[in-house]
Amino acid sequence: MKKIIILFTSLLLLSCSNDDNSSSNQIPTGSDSVSLIFDNQEFSTTNKNTSFEKIHVYVSPFDSFIVFMLSNNEKAVEVSISSQVGFEEGKTYAINGRQTSNVSGRLTYYSTNSATKWASTNNEIGGAITIEKLDYEKRIIAATFEFDAAEENGTMHTIRNGWFDLKF
Template identity: 30%
Template sequence: MKKIIALLIITTFLACCNKDDNLEPAPPPISQLPPATQTGANTFGCLLDGEVFKPGITNNSYNCFYQLVDGEYYFNVSASNQKAGILKAIGIATEKKTISLGRTLNLLERISGNAYGTYYTGNSNTGTDDLMYTSQTQTGELKITKLDFTNNIVSGTFWYDVKDNQNVVHQIREGRFDMRFTQ
């Protein structure tokens, strides 16, 4: 009888154990972003609606240029990724506007003389897509933390909001990039 009671106690104890008890919790999303470096590491990342966004899967998953065209400067840094047929791309750009070290630019609507943010999503399974821009009401900021013309390195931080065609506001937060740019 003692053996049966001992066996029941052990069985009950083992049944109460959860194999997940020893697993560590997932790290917070912000810790999964690339570090905010200034070495030309070609990194890009942000939180998109609280989830980690980093480039990957697609060819040419990131791009950066700062070019003088007809006497005006154009800057662009963007990254894309694709999972399960859904392509997402996030970018920051200027049209006829210079960037400079330490300067914070307001991200507004996409017009000449402004800096702006973009968010694109396309679903190859359904054939739907949406290209969103910052605006006068959905704004953000870009701060240039390094601008090195000798080594063609630009680094910065950003955040912004955009509204999709269903009137859902998407939040891009904790953005950072450290890229080599073409001129």
């Protein structure tokens, strides 16, 4: 019985990954690809049911502004991440309100038969962005990110397992 328990435990440990975020395994090439989970619903440019509606990327050594919109048949979500500092490759930055961080996040979203709504990070809630690649010569920025955002009425929204690989 002891051998069975050891075998089972070994198989369990070998099958686990220390990083369940599959998007971080992507190689940044400037492919203009984005994936994220917005309020438990997946949006990805690799999914044929999701379309890329909009993209605007400005990156400099002093500040950055990244906006993209993804939509499917039911919903559209626009994510904005802005920074008042220059990003550096390999670094992680807090996404919060302007009083506690130099990086902030904002969501604009709507679903069929509903009005457009806005939510943003603030001084109490937010998340993080990790710059995986930043190449000024090839003009590529790639990052993983996630954050929470609140509407003015307090309704919370989540972005999880976010990844982008964009040209600027």
